[in-house]
Amino acid sequence: MYIIMLGAPGSGKGTIGRELVKKYDLSYFSTGDIFRDEIEKNTELGIEVNKYLSEGSLVPDEITIKIVEEKLKSMDKILLDGFPRTIKQAEKLDEFLQENGKSITAVINLNIPDKDVITRTSHRVICSNKNCGASFNTMFMPPKKDGICDICGSKLIKRKDDKPETIKDRLVQYHKNTQPLIDYYKKEGLLDTIDIDIYSNKTKEETAENAGKLIEKKINSYK
Numbered sequence: 633m634y635i636i637m638l639g640a641p642g643s644g645k646g647t648i649g650r651e652l653v654k655k656y657d658l659s660y661f662s663t664g665d666i667f668r669d670e671i672e673k674n675t676e677l678g679i680e681v682n683k684y685l686s687e688g689s690l691v692p693d694e695i696t697i698k699i700v701e702e703k704l705k706s707m708d709k710i711l712l713d714g715f716p717r718t719i720k721q722a723e724k725l726d727e728f729l730q731e732n733g734k735s736i737t738a739v740i741n742l743n744i745p746d747k748d749v750i751t752r753t754s755h756r757v758i759c760s761n762k763n764c765g766a767s768f769n770t771m772f773m774p775p776k777k778d779g780i781c782d783i784c785g786s787k788l789i790k791r792k793d794d795k796p797e798t799i800k801d802r803l804v805q806y807h808k809n810t811q812p813l814i815d816y817y818k819k820e821g822l823l824d825t826i827d828i829d830i831y832s833n834k835t836k837e838e839t840a841e842n843a844g845k846l847i848e849k850k851i852n853s854y855k
């Protein structure tokens with residue numbers, strides 16, 4: 633089972649992805665995590681990847697694909713987060729799976745209006761205690777005491793990349809990269825879109841359940 637998750641920053645992709653991982657006993661596969669791991673282990677690949685990331689540039693497709701294929705050889709129940717990021721990566725993934733007699737099960741696209749991402753992220757505060765890492769939202773999930781973490785009592789702060797200008801830049805980048813992927817998977821008949829409404833009372837668990845239903849529908853349609 634190969635599930636691909638697409639979703640803008642602030643769409644809740646990480647949380648919903650983790651719920652699906654639990655539910656279907658999948659391995660969570662994030663290229664970001666793999667890059668960090670290789671860098672930490674100081675492998676040849678890690679050194680190369682670090683060269684790009686430390687300059688603030690994207691890791692070239694060839695390197696990313698090489699790392700992903702290496703990992704995929706040993707896993708067959710995964711949820712992919714952050715990969716593929718380009719059409720070239722998507723094509724390579726299809727090729728690789730086909731060669732190995734496998735295929736993508738479903739692509740879940742979390743769709744959220746840009747203005748809602750900005751509203752949600754601009755009200756996000758996180759715990760300043762790095763060992764705690766709790767996250768609150770002054771509009772949607774306020775802490776019990778203003779500016780204080782419910783869990784450990786440390787001060788709550790704003791993340792640097794949650795500034796509206798930064799978010800707007802990230803969204804422009806996101807749409808530029810992701811729209812071609814959405815079209816690509818739509819054409820393959822794999823895409824399911826879930827609209828995220830930040831003002832509804834729907835929890836992330838419920839959204840994950842909806843995503844699960846869509847995945848099961850796909851699995852059943854192949855039988």
Ligand SMILES: [Zn+2]
Nearest residue numbers: 759764781784
């Ligand atoms: Zn805390």
